[in-house]
Amino acid sequence: MQWIIQQHHDKLSSMVQKMRKQHDKMQQQIKEIQAISTRLGELHGETYVKTVPLYKTCPMTVYVDRIAAIVGMYTSAMETVDSLLGEKGMSHVKSREEGLTLLSTWMNHPSINECVISEFEDLLKIEIHENDT
Numbered sequence: 001m002q003w004i005i006q007q008h009h010d011k012l013s014s015m016v017q018k019m020r021k022q023h024d025k026m027q028q029q030i031k032e033i034q035a036i037s038t039r040l041g042e043l044h045g046e047t048y049v050k051t052v053p054l055y056k057t058c059p060m061t062v063y064v065d066r067i068a069a070i071v072g073m074y075t076s077a078m079e080t081v082d083s084l085l086g087e088k089g090m091s092h093v094k095s096r097e098e099g100l101t102l103l104s105t106w107m108n109h110p111s112i113n114e115c116v117i118s119e120f121e122d123l124l125k126i127e128i129h130e131n132d133t
Contacts, residue, residue: 009091076111
């Protein structure tokens with residue numbers, strides 16, 4: 001049993017490394033977007049960043065805030081995943097119930113709010129994609 005748990009732990013650890021690389025890219029992108037927003041504010045003033053639409057209706061601050069919220073959710077999710085693989089995590093499961101609880105946490109990612117992501121996708125469809133037609 002412990003051998004099977006260790007195999008799954010190793011697979012999950014490998015997957016988490018890939019997730020971490022993607023998360024690091026997300027963090028870099030939000031830093032770049034925030035830098036662009038700051039520079040735009042320096043060039044045109046904060047009122048411009050907060051009120052002038054970047055595409056159709058939403059100003060730059062809307063995009064920055066929404067993207068930061070999404071990256072924040074994934075940061076929390078990565079912290080949860082790290083704890084699931086840490087000292088009190090998957091490799092130290094003592095019972096089936098404990099294992100199912102940890103697995104449920106892994107699968108459901110309680111810090112990821114799908115509605116926030118869907119709303120942002122909808123915003124992008126309206127603001128950017130429909131702008132191309």
